[in-house]
Amino acid sequence: MLPAQSGAPLDADAAISIRGLVKRYGDFVAVDGLDLDIRRGEIFALLGPNGAGKTTTVEICEGYRSRDAGEVRVLGEDPADGARSWKAQLGIVLQSGAGESQLTTREMLIAQASYYADPQDPDEVLELVGLTEKAGVRGKALSGGQRRRLDVALGIVGRPTLLFLDEPTTGFDPEARRQFWSLIRSLRELGTTMLLTTHYLDEAEALADRVGVITRGKLVEVAVPSLLGGRETAPAVVSWTEDGARRTEATATPTALLRELGTRFPGEIPDLAVARPTLEDVYLQMIGEAR
């Protein structure tokens, strides 16, 4: 699937609709004519190497940065206008997180909740992110992973329609990351739209309905994770052991090869493995080509 063309009109019903977005820092073009539509209710992952324009794009959608050209609508409004009522529908988890605080985890959530019309109960949110035991601990005494979960809690306490997650799990151990994923899935059940940026391709694959790959400020492809880069039709790699040696063959027709192997071996095919390119393989190839 190709990204939408600049000629297409903005999609006012989309959670996020971007046409021809350009952002320059001096001579450096951080975002270079980017088009993107994110549907309501979907989880969209933006992938790309450092400096590709992910955070710039996200922060323009959040209303933090100005743009040099192009059209952007977030929940039907131009982020540059940034009214209070519009911000009330967003949840933002910044890459940098929030600062240090003398307040306890619970006090921070109560303060954050006081800015919103219909916030969720702070204690429920603490439970949701697994920080109930840390409710009385001051923000500066939390570990890195706990701190990040607090950032997420602060982002969702206002019951956002659209949640931005900029590299939310950086620094998590694998278990914390799994817990985080189940939290994101439970938010999806509530219909929350999410725009996620991440360096972890397994995370994108596990969570995202669609992924977009961005390099040098351009969106090079948008697809469901299993179809990215023609993954489903890419040659499969079949490997087995024969005559004491490891044999490997790339083929577009792995089933035929297996049938043939089946005739050569009377029983099990020794050490058989059939692999499709992983999302990571496809991704690395894509950003490699763009360079």
Next chain:
Amino acid sequence: MTTTTTSSAATARPLPSLPTVYRSRASVELKEFFRQRESVVFTLMLPVLLLVVFGAVLDYELADGVSFTQYFTAGIIAAGILGASLQNMAISIATERSDGTLKSLAGTPMPKSAYFVGKVVQVLAVTVAIIVVLLFIAVVFYGIELPSGADWLTFAWVAALGAAACTLLGIALSSLAKNGRSASATVTPFALLLQFISGVFFQFEQIPTWMQTVAAFFPLKWMAQGFRSVFLPDVMAAAEPADSWELGRTALVLGAWCIAGLLLCVATFRWQDRSAG
């Protein structure tokens, strides 16, 4: 720009009222200050210790029945207010800007005014606390007489106008610093220098004239002078540069700094680090 149908802001419930958010921010700011040991020690305890030490060491008379401690009480209250407002604001806001607190707040529907209301409440609380503690020590340990009658009024307006001017100036200064540490490293020596040339630690008349002139550009000199009119007998006005307390000019200079500070704040305040465009 092409306009599209705005399916905007159809949140069922209205956003919280301003007073509600103001209360919430005031509570946050009070906790942030009074729970941080460094800020409490630096801003609150330092003036107190200075008063205790100077009061005990420099125990001499400036004139018949007028002690240096009376003079110093006026000066240290002015310096205490400077710390609670200018230094406190410049450092805390620069810190909050560099560590992402301000950016996070800007991404919420919190009305921007609530942030400043919270800061003003913090400055007020700290200023009142400093004044109460300093007056208590001055009266109980050094026999300083509390102001009486109209002097209270002078005391109140000099404190309020001085705190307002220094708060605005502090907020403006916060935008010059890269982060909290660099704000502290530049604002602290600046404040100390001002204290030396503004008649806090030494009698103003003993300071070289050109330094007096420099000091007269900044609020601290006028605050200290205003408080001296409260704590010293009127005969001491003869020792001032203009042979009088110059209360009218004090109000004028502090008022002018309020306006200049406000304009600087409006022109320079940023919710993010400079790197963001």
